[in-house]
Amino acid sequence: MRKRSRRAVRVRAATRKRAAAFEAFVTSEAPAVEKIEVIRDGVRARVVDDMVDYLDVPKSVIFGVLHTAESTAHKLIKDNRPLDSAASERVVRVADITRMAEETFGGREAATRWLKTPNLSLRKEMPLSLLDTELGAGEVRRVLSAINYGGTL
Numbered sequence: 001m002r003k004r005s006r007r008a009v010r011v012r013a014a015t016r017k018r019a020a021a022f023e024a025f026v027t028s029e030a031p032a033v034e035k036i037e038v039i040r041d042g043v044r045a046r047v048v049d050d051m052v053d054y055l056d057v058p059k060s061v062i063f064g065v066l067h068t069a070e071s072t073a074h075k076l077i078k079d080n081r082p083l084d085s086a087a088s089e090r091v092v093r094v095a096d097i098t099r100m101a102e103e104t105f106g107g108r109e110a111a112t113r114w115l116k117t118p119n120l121s122l123r124k125e126m127p128l129s130l131l132d133t134e135l136g137a138g139e140v141r142r143v144l145s146a147i148n149y150g151g152t153l
Contacts, residue, residue, distance in 0.1 A: 022050035025095035042082025
């Protein structure tokens, strides 16, 4: 029994460590110039695994948000190559919205739950699923701002 609990601790620690790259995007708000540079250089494809761990969603959800085919993503991850600039921009967008949600809801757990829950203000769409486009992200930002400042939707 003791081996299982030690293993569980190691697995949890490994999960937290793997989520570190995406978490770094979420926790540190970088100037636009730095974000542009990251996007142009391409975010390492391993961030897909980090996003899965951080947001606690299936990989298929992340592939959908990033508009990246599963086979392509797996190849890029295996070869430790970067995502293209469009997918990299989506990673940065998801991190920015996640940070905003964490500030709104007071932490990661509540924020990720909100991002994964269908929302009436978003036509019953899951906020995370709208982050694949800038227009969708704008709608999610609008709802978060209304929650923050008591505005109307």
